[in-house]
Amino acid sequence: MERLSSRSRTVISVDATQVFELLPDAWLILDERCEVVAANARYREMHGVTLSDIQGCSIHDINQVGPQSQRELRRSWLDSLLAGLVPGEPRLSSLIRYDTPAPDSSDGALMPRYWQARASMIEPSDGRAPLIAMCMMDVTESLAITERDQREREKLRSQVRRRQVLVDEANAELRMHREQLRQALEFAHVGAWELNPATGAIDATEQCKINLGLSASDALTEKRLFDELIDQADRARVKDAMQGALKRREHFEVEFRVTWPDLTVRWVLLRGLGRYHDDNALKSIVGFTLDITSRKEAELEQRAIAESEKRARKHSDEAARAMDRFVTAVSHELRSPLGAILSWTTLLQRAADPAHVTRAAGVIERNAHQLAHMVDDLLDSGAIATGKLSVNLQPVDLGALAGNVAEDMRMSAEAKGLRFVVGELAPCIVMADESRMKQVAWNLLSNAVKFCTQGEVELSVTVKGQQAELSVRDTGCGIEPDALMRIFERFRQVDPESGGRVAGLGLGLWLVKHLVDLHHGTVAAESAGRGEGSTFRVTLPLYR
Missing domain, CATH: 3.30.565.10 (Histidine kinase-like ATPase, C-terminal domain)
Known part of the structure; x- marks a missing residue:
């Protein structure tokens, strides 16, 4: 009994340094100046460094192996992660690409790598300055898996879109399976509809009406869809896509905007296909609707970013061309008066004719004034560009x-x-x-x-x-x-x-x-x- 009691009081001592060293993820400990205090074995192995290589160095200055553009991006990335960090606040960074040497490369070739970091501030119990614990995560493989999964899902979606609705099934069989189909589509938030071209009536599922901003009891017709629900700016495009596809006996797929009762604007994907009688007359149009607002907003945001980058590149190119013209102009403009001054100075040294002295003095004075004016303009332009030019009114x-x-x-x-x-x-x-x-x-x-x-x-x-x-x-x-x-x-x-x-x-x-x-x-x-x-x-x- 005493032996059992003694055993229950046994305390296992754990060395925090050893635990830190054996962590499976790559960890760094930084001081308040963002300088490396400690790095565990996983971090040193990942980057091929020793603790003495990086200890006391700023996190911004280590692992400088990527191209200059990536280094500058890495610095901004670190600043955004570490700036203003307070105790108890876990912070997760965005993804960044930062290339590192390939493991088996003898020539130092770099391979693309993607990273994400997690940081938090630690306050030591002994009152010393806070430390920052930072976990560096190589997410290259997980990102590749995610992208591969996305491609596979897109492939599956593409295969689903290519499936044609069997238009020659009997109406009785269609009615028998319609409820099952409606339930399945509602579960996937996909709305199904069928348009009768003779009457203009649209038989739609509840989810289809929800996607269009209607309630379940609202009636839906072709006229209401095109004259009220579809945004006016998109109506002609949607109608042209539908009519063109029916004429070619193809399916159509078109995106448009609708305004819900709460005045929010939503994007809807409309996909449909014509069903025909034996005499090739159009019998009905069937299809589905899907709310793609989130995807569309992301797409529009990416498009806006691309346009912004395009404008920035254009502005940069124009600035570069302007600078080239400026350098050419300065070279030419400075060379002309300097050449005249040097030529007439040489003439004065070689000729003692008083007439030459008077003319040379005039030429030298005129060109010197021209040089002074250009220098003044350059100085003023520099002062204006730096905001240092002021006026005394x-x-x-x-x-x-x-x-x-x-x-x-x-x-x-x-x-x-x-x-x-x-x-x-x-x-x-x-x-x-x-x-x-x-x-x-x-x-x-x-x-x-x-x-x-x-x-x-x-x-x-x-x-x-x-x-x-x-x-x-x-x-x-x-x-x-x-x-x-x-x-x-x-x-x-x-x-x-x-x-x-x-x-x-x-x-x-x-x-x-x-x-x-x-x-x-x-x-x-x-x-x-x-x-x-x-x-x-x-x-x-x-x-x-």
């Missing part, structure tokens, strides 16, 4: 400011043989950064002169209600209507009629747009098309 007379810029631009316009017209310069006070607003006016006028080979350039400032309007008009090459919305994009240039290249970086109008936005104003472009000139209007609120 003070009361400024927009008419006087425009007049000063016009005098600076007049010589360039007349040197090109253009008629420079300064229209009304109404005195109007606006809140503006004077140097930035001069930059706006200068860019618009220099653009007008650049794209105008003959004719005139006109500048005016007028007051319209509570707005001041600065207008720059030219009789130059004009702008195509479909290009008007794109000319304010960065690195965008309008091609002249001649097809030749016009100097510039494609930043002027982009800078104008952002500077005007900082002044709480608007800028717009107008043109009747190629060869019709263009007008740019900047509107700013008057200062009160």
Whole structure:
């Protein structure tokens, strides 16, 4: 008796470290900085590492074997799993693909692998900092099995769809088995129906009516189905699919929307087949309905994601092309003035003719100003892109400011043989950064002169209600209507009629747009098309 009592008091001591080491799943223990504290044997075997290889390393930095894109995706995946984890909260990650070296590969080739992780926070009883227990699960095989099962189920469904209803069975046998068939279909949430083309009446099971948003006592007819139940946007498509299939003596399958009494929109799959008399006249149409709302919503979501990715790729390609054009433009634009400066500097070194000195100084000064202007545009574009460009708004007379810029631009316009017209310069006070607003006016006028080979350039400032309007008009090459919305994009240039290249970086109008936005104003472009000139209007609120 004493021996038995002693035995019952025996306590088996279990070493938690040994249990952790023998766990069948791959486990990691992380500290609060997400650095590896421990890894069990299954984890080390799975990834071919020792504890010393990874201990003290961040979970984000270990197992860096996949391509860069997968590494970045893995980092985001880990962040979403571990961020904000609190004690007692079990968290399961989404699936991720992260390739690892094949077990028998000598050249380090990677094989596709899919992973899922489970994490929870542990608070030690001795008051030490919390730890994170993280189980890494290789779900590649289970995912493959699931996909294979799905393919098999789809194959089975396809085989079911290919089965034809035996149309030559007697009506008596059909009536005898109809109730059994109705019960089976209701159990599978599939609704059966039969349409009499002579009367338009539809004999439908209760489940069929439920799928269409009707109650069991509601009458169903062909007219009600097409005029009330099927969504108006889908009616023509459903009717065409049904009539075309009957004409070809084929089955039809079509999806459409219905609105239930609770105003929820549901997707219904309608499948049917014609039954014919011996003289080939249509006897009836039989088929079934199935509520596919969940599947359709997932399909539409995937389609939306695909469209979004397509638009993102298109935007990325456009940005890359724009950057290529920008690099080409910068290379060309910087090379031209630098070449002129270097050439005339070399000439000055070799020739002592005073006439050459004066001409060289003018050329060097003009090209240096051009380089400085391009550098300023590049610096401003960088400041705008990073949100670091600011304006110091003070009361400024927009008419006087425009007049000063016009005098600076007049010589360039007349040197090109253009008629420079300064229209009304109404005195109007606006809140503006004077140097930035001069930059706006200068860019618009220099653009007008650049794209105008003959004719005139006109500048005016007028007051319209509570707005001041600065207008720059030219009789130059004009702008195509479909290009008007794109000319304010960065690195965008309008091609002249001649097809030749016009100097510039494609930043002027982009800078104008952002500077005007900082002044709480608007800028717009107008043109009747190629060869019709263009007008740019900047509107700013008057200062009160």
